[in-house]
């Protein structure tokens with residue numbers, strides 16, 4: 001199988017990481033892969049905040065846990081508990097993708113970029129997990145300040161994040177539901 005196909009097929013979500021920083025070379029490759037993502041009309045509606053400062057990562061994590069546990073969303077609360085109140089699973093790098101709130105395709109652009117990052121990380125022997133759960137950290141006035149602290153441009157809103165590092169765990173591929181493909 002070609003390397004790219006193998007990386008797509010073998011990638012899994014990683015929910016446990018060693019306390020081991022990425023090298024500068026690894027960070028540079030990931031930055032290049034993020035910026036190589038296609039965007040609608042080449043608008044490049046996204047911004048990537050590469051965060052390796054563990055205090056900042058913990059600040060976002062604590063805010064997510066506080067907001068979810070203080071909410072009445074029982075499903076989210078029990079998911080949080082199942083995950084041991086961990087949002088980023090000890091990853092040494094979290095990339096927050098924000099994008100232009102006015103751009104029609106900004107969510108799609110961010111989704112494509114986050115998958116580029118997941119496949120790139122996997123092909124470099126790293127693990128990753130895409131994180132949507134942290135959206136609640138950014139959805140109010142305090143959250144806007146937090147976004148600014150993480151370098152989100154003022155026109156941008158949080159879209160998605162990805163935690164990356166050396167995996168301590170592995171898992172099977174996800175089960176595939178029926179009827180996901182139609183052949184005509």
Ligand SMILES: Cc1cc2nc3c(=O)[nH]c(=O)nc-3n(C[C@H](O)[C@H](O)[C@H](O)COP(=O)(O)O)c2cc1C
Nearest residue numbers: 011012013015129130131132133134160172173174
């Ligand atoms: C948009 C999106 C948001 C996600 N948010 C989270 C999250 O907040 N926490 C988490 O542990 N996994 C999250 N995931 C990972 C999914 O749970 C995972 O991709 C799915 O269970 C399939 O497993 P696999 O990635 O190992 O194939 C997210 C995935 C996507 C695409």
